[in-house]
Amino acid sequence: MDEDDGHRRSLRADDKIVTVATPDDDSLRSIYRTMVLVAACDDALRAAISAGTVTMAYYSPRGQEATAAGFGAALRADDYLVTTYRGLHDQIAKGVPLRPLLAEMLGRRAGTGKGKGGPMHVVWPDAGLMVTTGVVGSGLPIACGLAWAAQRQGSGRVALASFGDGATNIGAFHEACNLAAVWRLPVVFLCQNNGYGEHTAFSDHQRTARVADRAAAYAMPGVTVDGNDPLAVHAAVAEAVTRARAGDGPTLIEALTYRLYGHVFGDRMGYVPPDELARAWTEEPVGRFRRRLVETAVVSDDEADAIEQECAHLVADTLDEVLALPEPGPDELLTDVLAASGAAARSTGG
Ligand SMILES: Cc1ncc(C[n+]2csc(CCOP(=O)(O)OP(=O)(O)O)c2C)c(N)n1
Numbered sequence: 001m002d003e004d005d006g007h008r009r010s011l012r013a014d015d016k017i018v019t020v021a022t023p024d025d026d027s028l029r030s031i032y033r034t035m036v037l038v039a040a041c042d043d044a045l046r047a048a049i050s051a052g053t054v055t056m057a058y059y060s061p062r063g064q065e066a067t068a069a070g071f072g073a074a075l076r077a078d079d080y081l082v083t084t085y086r087g088l089h090d091q092i093a094k095g096v097p098l099r100p101l102l103a104e105m106l107g108r109r110a111g112t113g114k115g116k117g118g119p120m121h122v123v124w125p126d127a128g129l130m131v132t133t134g135v136v137g138s139g140l141p142i143a144c145g146l147a148w149a150a151q152r153q154g155s156g157r158v159a160l161a162s163f164g165d166g167a168t169n170i171g172a173f174h175e176a177c178n179l180a181a182v183w184r185l186p187v188v189f190l191c192q193n194n195g196y197g198e199h200t201a202f203s204d205h206q207r208t209a210r211v212a213d214r215a216a217a218y219a220m221p222g223v224t225v226d227g228n229d230p231l232a233v234h235a236a237v238a239e240a241v242t243r244a245r246a247g248d249g250p251t252l253i254e255a256l257t258y259r260l261y262g263h264v265f266g267d268r269m270g271y272v273p274p275d276e277l278a279r280a281w282t283e284e285p286v287g288r289f290r291r292r293l294v295e296t297a298v299v300s301d302d303e304a305d306a307i308e309q310e311c312a313h314l315v316a317d318t319l320d321e322v323l324a325l326p327e328p329g330p331d332e333l334l335t336d337v338l339a340a341s342g343a344a345a346r347s348t349g350g
């Protein structure tokens, strides 16, 4: 990757130059719409929790929209994604439909897991979303398994593991990086470095200046990009995906971004320096990308407004619809616990 702006830094583990296409105007509008849809969903969910209409532990991805929209546009529909509890943006960007996604988050029977998994366990294989996990770091070895399967099947699919900066201190991160490098697995390790693991700032939880520096330990390329710029993320992921599909193994990408609403809904963020938070809001990625698209005449102000209104209405209508849907009943407590292999298993709910 070229070092063409202040944030991008490459620790190239080989000499291959990979050229990737930049998104055309339709793709740019689609990336913007994804970011707007995530922000609209996040606004609606936080408002619903505040109003008491919805009760759940909610980990807002607000501020990290660009990272998800950038990688979503760089992946194939059949590529795999493994994400975390802070995964709403990733799930939307990978193409999980809004209705079953929100229904799962709200524990409705029409949800991706029949309302029995909840927000920490959203799975939608039709869009390649194979796992959402609340166990920090646990998604990375699973992504290796998916990538190993793809490698053995020759399917050309790539697995992208999305995780936070805190997760890079977990043993599973290092085991997965090592295994992926040794077996040259088609994996993209995408660290969304939002500056904090729960209430611990990045500089208090690791000595390495950049998460991407850790790639050198596994002889894989590592790169740090501006995670608030969807095109920087897109370029890095597109390059990593191209390498992965060509059999050249994994890449570690660190997307520098920010959690604008703290760790979990209700976080008062007293541990966050106020000037840091104020600065982060000035770099808020959705508005920033809108300004860029308007300045470069990819959209007019009216078109950008129309995208925002369309997304706000879609989210409001879907949320209203989902709130009226039934929850799973007690009779479903023991169903879907194990994969049924025959009629007997099905009849016992096994
Ligand atoms: C194995 C494990 N250890 C600890 C926790 C508690 N925990 C939940 S979220 C979190 C912070 C993770 O931070 P990061 O990886 O940076 O992700 P972010 O929340 O910033 O998206 C921790 C420690 C957990 N869920 N799983």
Ligand SMILES: [Mg+2]
Pocket (backbone or CB within 6 Å): 164, 165, 166, 192, 193, 194, 195, 196, 197, 198
């Ligand atoms: Mg973090």
